[in-house]
Structures are given as C-alpha cells and as structure tokens.
Amino acid sequence: xYRYDEFDHKLVAERxxxxxxxxxxxxxxELTEDQFKPLRLMNGLYLQLHAYMLxxxxxxxxxxxxxxxxxxxxxxxxxxGFGHFTTRQNIQYNWIKLEDAPQILRxxxxxxxxxxxxxxxxxxxxxxxxxxxxxxxxxxxxxxFCELLRQYSVLHPEFSYLPRKxxxxxxxxxxxxxxxxxxxxxxxxxxxxxxxxxxxxxxxGGLGRTPYIGHTIRAWIEPEHIxxxxxxxxxxxxxxxxxxxIHKARIKIIVNQMGIxxxxxxxxxxxxxxxxxxxxxxDEEIERIExxxxxxxxxxxxxxxxxxxEKRAAHRAFDRWIxxxxxxxxxxxxxxxxxxxKVLGKPPGDIDADTMDAVADLADRYTFGEIRINxxxxxxxxxxxxxxxxxxxxxxxxxxxxxxxxxxxxxxxxCPGLDYCALANARSIPIADDISRRFVDxxxxxxVGELKINISGCMNACGHHHVGHIGILGVDKRGEEFFQLTLxxxxxxxxxxxxxxxxxxxxxxxxxxxxxxxxxxxxxxxDGERFLDTYRRVGIEPFKEVVYGGDERKAVA
Amino acid sequence: xxxxxxxxxGLVVFYKGDGGWTVDIADGLVITDEAEQDGLIEAAxxxxxxxxxxxxxxxxxxxDGGSPRPTAIREAIRAFGPTI
Numbered sequence: 001x002y003r004y005d006e007f008d009h010k011l012v013a014e015r016x017x018x019x020x021x022x023x024x025x026x027x028x029x030e031l032t033e034d035q036f037k038p039l040r041l042m043n044g045l046y047l048q049l050h051a052y053m054l055x056x057x058x059x060x061x062x063x064x065x066x067x068x069x070x071x072x073x074x075x076x077x078x079x080x081g082f083g084h085f086t087t088r089q090n091i092q093y094n095w096i097k098l099e100d101a102p103q104i105l106r107x108x109x110x111x112x113x114x115x116x117x118x119x120x121x122x123x124x125x126x127x128x129x130x131x132x133x134x135x136x137x138x139x140x141x142x143x144x145f146c147e148l149l150r151q152y153s154v155l156h157p158e159f160s161y162l163p164r165k166x167x168x169x170x171x172x173x174x175x176x177x178x179x180x181x182x183x184x185x186x187x188x189x190x191x192x193x194x195x196x197x198x199x200x201x202x203x204x205g206g207l208g209r210t211p212y213i214g215h216t217i218r219a220w221i222e223p224e225h226i227x228x229x230x231x232x233x234x235x236x237x238x239x240x241x242x243x244x245x246i247h248k249a250r251i252k253i254i255v256n257q258m259g260i261x262x263x264x265x266x267x268x269x270x271x272x273x274x275x276x277x278x279x280x281x282x283d284e285e286i287e288r289i290e291x292x293x294x295x296x297x298x299x300x301x302x303x304x305x306x307x308x309x310e311k312r313a314a315h316r317a318f319d320r321w322i323x324x325x326x327x328x329x330x331x332x333x334x335x336x337x338x339x340x341x342k343v344l345g346k347p348p349g350d351i352d353a354d355t356m357d358a359v360a361d362l363a364d365r366y367t368f369g370e371i372r373i374n375x376x377x378x379x380x381x382x383x384x385x386x387x388x389x390x391x392x393x394x395x396x397x398x399x400x401x402x403x404x405x406x407x408x409x410x411x412x413x414x415c416p417g418l419d420y421c422a423l424a425n426a427r428s429i430p431i432a433d434d435i436s437r438r439f440v441d442x443x444x445x446x447x448v449g450e451l452k453i454n455i456s457g458c459m460n461a462c463g464h465h466h467v468g469h470i471g472i473l474g475v476d477k478r479g480e481e482f483f484q485l486t487l488x489x490x491x492x493x494x495x496x497x498x499x500x501x502x503x504x505x506x507x508x509x510x511x512x513x514x515x516x517x518x519x520x521x522x523x524x525x526x527d528g529e530r531f532l533d534t535y536r537r538v539g540i541e542p543f544k545e546v547v548y549g550g551d552e553r554k555a556v557a
Numbered sequence: 558x559x560x561x562x563x564x565x566x567g568l569v570v571f572y573k574g575d576g577g578w579t580v581d582i583a584d585g586l587v588i589t590d591e592a593e594q595d596g597l598i599e600a601a602x603x604x605x606x607x608x609x610x611x612x613x614x615x616x617x618x619x620x621d622g623g624s625p626r627p628t629a630i631r632e633a634i635r636a637f638g639p640t641i
Contacts, residue, residue: 051567098566420639427640476630481630
C-alpha cells in the first residue's frame with residue numbers, strides 16, 4: 001500500500017488545522033453558511049437531512065486493517081456506531097457534529113486517510129478495480145497510476161474550482177469492474193504488441209440527469225504522458241465547461257455538445273503545448289511509486305484441489321459460497337474473497353463498528369492486512385490462501401457476511417435516498433429491503449444468477465440506476481414516491497444505459513414487478529444466458545408485458 | 558411550523574416561538590394564524606444570522622391526535638428519523 005511521505009503528512013496536517021480554524025470561524029459567526037459551505041464541502045462535510053455527513057476517501061478502494069479499525073473508532077466515538085460504503089469506494093458517516101469534524105479529520109490523518117476533495121467541484125477520489133494487482137484476468141496493475149493521479153490532483157490550484165465535480169476511474173483488466181465508461185475520465189490500461197503498457201482514454205461518460213457512455217478520446221497514451229494528457233482534458237474543460245447552469249456543467253455535456261472530434265482537437269492542441277514540460281513522468285517516479293505496491297510475501301503454493309474438493313463435497317453451502325463469492329487470483333494457491341455488505345434488514349453498504357473491527361481482524365489473520373472496497377458497496381479480501389478458505393468462510397458466516405450473493409439480485413447498489421440525503425426525492429433503502437426480502441432464498445438467487453439491481457433515490461444517480469441490469473429510480477409525484485424501472489443497463493466493458501420500462505410504480509408493487517421480470521427472464525433464457533444477455537437478445541417488450549399486462553394503467557408517474 | 562438544522566451538530570430542530578428551538582417536534586410551535594407567520598420566520602432567520610440554526614423554513618403539518626406531523630414525506634423523515 002502507499003504510505004505517506006513527509007510532504008503528504010505536512011499537507012494533510014496543515015489542511016486539518018486550516019479546517020479547524022474555518023469551523024471555529026463558522027461557529028463564532030465570522031463566516032455565514034454561504035461562505036462556509038464550499039469550505040466544508042472541500043473537506044467532505046455535507047449538511048444532510050438529519051445531521052452533518054462526512055465522506056472519507058478510500059483511495060482506489062484500498063484500505064489497511066489499521067485504517068478499518070480507525071473507521072470503527074470514529075463510528076463509535078463520533079457517529080451512531082456505523083458507517084456506509086459508497087459507490088465511489090468511500091465511507092460516509094451520517095451523524096456527525098460540526099464541532100467534532102476537525103478532530104475526526106485529525107484522527108483520520110493519523111492513519112493516512114483524508115476527506116480532502118471527497119466533495120466540491122474538484123477531482124474526486126480516484127477509483128479503480130477492487131481486484132487491482134491481484135486478479136488473474138488483469139493485464140496491468142493500475143494502482144501506481146491511481147496513486148500518481150491522486151498526488152497530482154490533490155489540492156491542485158488550477159483545478160480546485162472546476163465548473164463541476166470530476167471523477168476519474170482506472171482499470172487494468174479487460175473485464176471492467178470499475179465502471180470506467182461512466183466516468184468523466186475513464187482509463188483502460190493494456191499492453192500493446194510491443195509489450196509496452198499504456199492507456200486508452202475515455203472522456204465524457206457519466207450518469208445523473210443526463211447519462212452518457214464515455215467516448216474514446218485517445219486510443220493509446222504512454223504512461224509518461226498520462227498526467228499531461230489528463231491535464232489537457234481538465235484545462236479544456238475548465239475553460240469551456242458551463243458555469244451558468246449546474247445541470248449542464250459536467251464535462252459530459254460539453255463533450256457531447258461540442259462533439260468528441262472537436263473536444264479531441266482542443267485537447268490535442270493543449271497537450272502538444274504541455275506534454276514535454278514538467279508533467280512528463282520519468283520512469284524513476286513511476287518505479288518509486290510502484291515500490292509501494294510491491295507484491296506481498298506470497299508463499300510458494302499449489303492450487304488446492306483435493307482437500308478443497310473434499311470440503312466442498314461435504315459442505316454444500318461452502319461450495320456455493322466459493323462458486324459465487326470468490327474470484328481467481330494471479331498467484332497459485334491464493335484466491336480473492338468477496339464480502340458483500342448486503343445483510344438482510346440493513347441498508348446496502350452499511351457496516352457497524354464491531355463488524356469493521358472483526359473484518360480488520362480477519363484481514364490480519366487470513367490476508368496481508370488489506371481490505372478492498374468496490375463500487376458495488378462490498379468488501380474484498382484479495383490475498384487469501386486457498387487452504388484457509390474453509391476457516392475464513394466459517395468466520396465470515398459467524399459475522400453474517402458469508403451469504404453467497406455476489407452479483408445476484410440481493411447484491412444491490414443503493415444510495416442513501418430520502419432516508420438521509422437532502423437531494424433525494426424518494427426513499428431507496430426500503431425498496432432494496434423489500435426486494436431482498438422477496439428474494440431471500442439462496443437457491444433461487446443462484447438459479448437466477450448475475451442480475452445487478454441499482455437503485456437511486458433521485459436523478460443524480462448515486463445508485464447508478466442507469467447502468468443496472470435492472471435500474472430503479474425513485475421519483476416524487478405530487479408528494480408520493482414512485483419508482484421507474486429501466487432494463488438492460490451495464491457498466492462493464494460493454495457499457496450501456498438502461499431503457500425505461502414504463503410508468504413509475506408505487507413502492508409496494510416494485511418487488512412483484514421485479515419477480516415478474518425475473519420469471520419472464522427464466523422462461524426466455526437459453527443455456528448459460530445471463531439476464532442481461534437475454535434482455536439484449538429479446539428486447540424490452542416481453543418484460544413490459546409481464547409488468548404492465550399490456551395495459552399501462554399505472555400511468556401515474 | 559418552522560424547521561431547521563442546528564448549526565453545531567446539524568440535528569433537526571423546530572422553532573418554539575419564544576426564541577428557542579427544540580429537537581422534539583411535539584414541543585415546537587404550530588403556527589395557525591397566517592398573520593403571525595412572517596414575524597416568526599423573520600425571528601427564526603435572525604437565529605440563522607446568530608449562528609444558532611441553518612436554513613430555517615416553513616413546513617406544513619397536520620395535527621394527528623393533537624401532535625404535529627409534517628405532511629411532506631421529506632419533512633416527516635426529518636422530524637422522525639430514517640424510516641429503516
């Protein structure tokens with residue numbers, strides 16, 4: 001993992017003390033709320049429906065056990081004993097007091113964690129593949145470049161007041177688990193024929209009110225030029241992006257209005273000007289950062305076959321858990337274990353302090369003390385010895401975290417919605433709860449297979465509803481909550497935006513509508529076809545039919 | 558009623574009318590006389606200037622067995638907490 005150097009420590013410490021003074025000035029009346037708001041947002045502090053909310057960065061979703069324990073301490077000391085992992089691989093605390101915020105930031109700085117730029121019109125947390133550096137299907141480990149981009153973008157004076165927020169995601173695997181096509185900049189890393197690594201650069205993707213899949217602005221750029229190229233994109237955006245209308249201020253709007261060709265021309269012209277300047281990254285710098293991500297001391301092991309097969313045969317639930325919740329590791333004898341934070345009766349992504357501590361202990365005991373967060377609000381242990389799988393499964397089961405639900409109906413993305421969020425129009429957590437109770441049987445979940453349901457409580461789309469295989473969007477219609485369904489969205493390497501199924505449904509009809517869609521899929525699927533494959537083959541009509549019965553009488557929203 | 562968030566901790570509070578605020582909606586002032594409304598919201602906004610509360614606003618409530626309940630879902634959730 002990356003460790004702070006003296007510059008990082010100094011910069012973060014200074015920022016905390018600066019914020020402490022800003023909070024004091026707000027509390028004693030020297031700053032109005034209008035003056036203070038942009039300052040607190042730059043430090044991740046929102047004012048939500050019930051309290052202040054603090055969003056804390058987990059850079060590219062990588063966390064040490066010690067950092068997780070600190071998250072638990074903060075949940076206990078300053079919050080109501082829990083935290084919420086988000087689609088941007090961050091953690092949010094929902095019940096923070098303004099007067100405590102500076103001390104929380106100090107506590108976080110002690111373990112090299114910040115909330116800097118977790119909000120505001122700046123470059124946000126760089127996100128990535130939760131399996132980075134470990135997945136068998138990975139071509140390039142993206143973490144060193146995520147870290148390079150993090151260092152470059154934190155407190156960058158030119159890009160601290162962009163027209164709007166700016167999100168960058170990086171994947172080094174052809175199987176995109178980081179949703180790069182729906183980011184302001186998406187970076188896909190791969191090797192060329194000469195064995196050199198480089199980036200395909202996408203720009204102008206995004207969700208929200210006006211969703212777009214990103215365009216490839218450049219098919220190949222060498223690592224030494226990645227900062228200058230990103231800077232050229234940011235500078236063109238900073239100049240041309242709209243500041244007169246918040247709904248039209250994201251880069252996707254300007255890219256799509258101007259056209260990708262024109263945007264590319266402007267970026268290339270700017271890039272030619274800056275590419276050989278101080279932003280050219282020397283190999284030594286990349287190597288210096290890379291050393292922080294050196295592989296842990298793996299034992300020389302063989303893939304477990306016989307002993308694991310015996311245990312799997314003896315314990316059906318263990319077998320299913322392996323099949324569904326684990327992923328292949330690039331090192332023989334090791335495996336990646338996913339820990340979905342989808343516990344019945346709890347909001348997706350929520351985790352209490354005791355469970356955080358327990359997860360940290362398991363990370364120390366069964367891995368090299370590292371925990372990953374993914375954009376589907378789940379955790380992962382990325383270095384588990386296959387011979388430890390049975391013990392780890394039992395330990396997770398005791399915590400209620402061994403449900404074999406990864407990528408199933410139960411593994412929903414869900415924003416906080418109107419239960420917490422000041423922007424929301426409708427509640428999303430109760431919908432997730434209703435659906436998870438409707439599909440509680442793990443045999444049924446396994447039979448249905450991969451079906452990603454994404455739920456947002458408003459069109460800002462924090463719950464990524466546009467790219468859910470089934471998307472659910474909460475809307476307010478004359479003071480009542482309704483839910484619009486979309487089908488066929490995806491955020492992977494074949495990203496697509498969902499198609500609207502029809503008029504919104506009242507809350508109590510949503511689980512049955514999902515059940516009807518699932519039933520229709522099961523009757524239509526061919527061997528091995530996932531829901532998304534079937535949908536792409538047959539289109540929306542068969543699903544419309546089962547939900548609305550040919551009669552869109554529920555045309556209320 | 559007049560609803561706001563308390564500056565120091567962000568908690569939802571209701572104006573009591575005598576210059577004070579309460580976290581318990583049942584103790585808040587239900588404004589029934591429209592003629593008083595403007596004066597009260599002005600007094601509440603003065604508390605925003607004095608750094609007591611943030612963003613005071615008038616909301617509609619219905620009296621449910623004598624206890625006020627916001628008619629909008631959003632404000633009801635603010636008053637009574639998350640529903641799940």
